[in-house]
Amino acid sequence: MLLVFLGRLAEELHMPSLPEMMFGDNVLRIQHDHGFGIEFNATDALKCVNNCQGMIKVACAEEWQESRSETEHSKEVVKPYDWTYTTDYKGTLLGDTATLKVVPTTEHINTEKLKAREQIMFFEEVLLFEDELHDHGVSSLSVKVRVMPSSFFVLLRFFLRVDGVLIRMNDTRLHHEADKTYMLREYTSRESKISSLKNVPPSLFTEPNEISQYLPIKETICEKLEFPEKLEPRPETSLETTCAKSK
Template sequence: MMIHGFRSSHQDFTFGAWTLTASKTHIMKSADVEKLADEMHIPALPEMMFGDNVLRIQHSSGFGIEFNAKDALKCVNKYQGMLKVACAEEWQESRSEPEHSKETVKPYDWTYTTDYKGTLLGDSSTFKVVPTTDRIDTEKLKAREQIMFFDEVLLFEDELHDHGVSSLSVKIRVMPSSFFLLLRFFLRVDGVMIRMNDTRLYHEGDKNFMLREYTSRESKIASLKHVPAALYTEPNEISQYLPVTQAIYEKLEFPEMADCKPLASSDNKTKMQPRPT
C-alpha cells in the first residue's frame, strides 16, 4: 500500500528550455468522480482518483508531454472485463448503486489496466513519434549523479474490493545533463496474477529527441511459487520475475522549430531547488 500524501503541492523546475511541473492535490470528490465516470462511459472509477494531479514536461515553444489520470483511464477497456476471476462479480455488485440495482452492471475491465504512455502537448506542433532501435542507457542511469529535482505523483489507486491493488503513478528525476521519468501501472489480483505496464522516458539535454520505452509484464501467481510472497507487494522487486509480454521502443523527435541548445555549465539556466522530502 502506498503512503498517500494528501497535502497539495505544486512544483516547477526549469531544465534548459523545458519546464517540469509536478502538481498534486486532494482526491476527487465523489460527485465529480460519478460525473466523470458518466462522461467516460465507465460504470465506476478507481476508489482513489486524483483527477487533478499531473506531471508535465513542456518546452518553451509549447510542445511537450504530460501524464494524468483521466487520459490514462481513456485507455482502459470500457466494454469487457479482461480478467475473469471469482471475485469479479462480487466486486462489481459492490460498485452498483442501490437505486440502480435493477440494472445490469455493464462488463468492463474492473482492474483498470491501461497501456497509457502519456499525452502529447502542442497546438501547432508536437513530438513526432517514430519507432527506434535506440535504447535508454540504463547503465548510465545507475551512475551516482547529482539529483537536482525529484517528485512522484499518484494518479489513481484501487484496492479491488480487498482483492489486491491497481495503481498508476509517475515519478521523475532530473540530473545535471538529463532527466528520466517512469510511469508505472501496477496490478496485483491476490492469488491470481500480477501485471506491470511501465513507460520510461529519457532525455539528454543536448539531444533533439527523447527516448520512450513501454514494457508490459505479467505472470500468474501460480507461476511465481519460487518467489517469496513478500515481494508480491513490491513492484521494484517483483518486476524481474515477470515475463515481458509486449515492448515498444520509440523516439519522440522535437519539431524542427524547437531550439535545442546543449546544457553547458557556463550558461545552464537550471534553477536549483531543494529535493522534496
Template sequence: MHPVFQSSRRDFTFGPWKLSAAQTHIMKSAQAERLAEELHMPSLPEMMFGDNILRIQHDRGFGIEFNATDALKCVNNCQGMIKVACAEEWQESRSETEHTKEVVKPYDWTYTTDYKGTLLGDTATLKVVPTTEHINTEKLKAREQIMFFEEVLLFEDELHDHGVSSLSVKIADKAYMLREYTSRESKISSLKHVPPSLFTEPNEISQYLPIKETICEKLEFPEKLEPKAEASLETMCVKSK
C-alpha cells in the same frame, strides 16, 4: 478511511524546458461520478487523483504530460479482461454506488492501461517515430546530484490485493525524448516461488514477470528550433501487474 494528502506543486526550469509536478487531494465523489459517466465506466479507481499532473514542456508549447483522466481513457470500458475468484463479489460491491444503480457492465476492473502520456502543443508538436534505441537505465544507477525528482500518483485501487500499476519519468542527455513502454504479466500459479509480499511492489515483482509487450518510440522535437532548444529528456513508462 482514505489517507489525507497535502496539496503541493513543484516547478523546475532548465534551458527552454519546464518540469511541473502537481499533487492534490482525491477527487470528490460528485466529480468522480461525472467522469465515470463521461468515460462510460461503471466505476473509477477508489483513489482518483484527477488534478495530479506531471508535465515536461518546452517554452514553444510542445511537450508531454501524464494525467489520470487520459490514462483511464485507455482502459477497456467494454470488456472484463481478467477473472479472479473474488471478481463477482468485487463487482457486486461496486454496483451499489450512486452512479452504477443499473446492472454493472463488463469492463476491465483492474484498470489496465497502455497510457504513454499525453502529447502537448498546437503549432509545434513532437513527432512520434518507432525506434530500436532503449533508455540507458545504467545512467539511473550513477551516483550524481539529483536536480529534480518527483513521484506523482494518478490513481490507485487495491483490487482486493490483485494488482499494482506504476509510472515513472526520468531525465537524461539526448536531443530528443525516448519513450519506452513495457507491459509485464503472469498468472499467480506461475509465481509460487515469489514471496507474496512482493506482489504489490512494482519494482520488485517486475523481475519475475515475463514481458508481454515493449514499445520504444523517439519523440522528435519540431524542426527549426532555436539553438537553446537543444536540451534533452528521456521518459520511461513502466507498468507491472
C-alpha cells in the same frame, strides 16, 4: 458538485465507477517553451482502459462490480467492465502548433548512464489513482521523475496484483539527454499468473521493484519523441508537477 463531476467522468469513460482514490488534479507535465511536450494524468490514463477484452475472470469480480454499482454517482452498470483499471497509457502529447513526433526506433534507454552517480536536482513521485479491488489486491498508477544536470528520467508505472490470480506491470520509461533533440520512450508490459510464481517469496508480491524481474515480458515498444524542427533558441524544457488530495 464533486459527485456530479465524478459521475459525468465515469459515464464518459463508460465505467460504473472510478478508482477508490482518484487524484484527478495530479499532473506531471514536461513542456518546452515552444509549447510542445508530454504530460501524465489520471483521466487520460483511464481513457486507455480496454473494456472490451483482456478482462480478468475471477470469483470476486462479480461481487466487486455489484458493490460498486450501488455508489451514489453510478446510475447504470456498463458491461463489459474492466474492474482492474488496466491501462497501457504512455502519456499525453502537448502542443497546438508544434508537437512531438512519435517515431519507432531500435534505440534503447542507456540504463548504465542512469546508474552513474550524478547530482539529483529534482525528484518527485505523483500518484494518479489507486484501488484495493474490494480487498482482493491493488491496482495503481503513479509517475516518478528524476532530474539531473545532464538528463531527466520519468517512470510511469501501472501495477496490478489480484490476490491468488496474477500480477501485471505496465511501465513507461522516458529519458532525455540535454544534448539531444528527442526523448526516448520505452513501454514494457509484464505479466504472470500467481501459480507460475511458486518459487518466488510471496513477500515480493507487494514490491513492484522486486517482483518485476520474475514477470515475463509480454510486449515492448520503443519510440523516439522527436522535437519539431527549426526551433530557436536551443531546446529547453520546463517541468511541472501538481499534486492534490484524492477525489
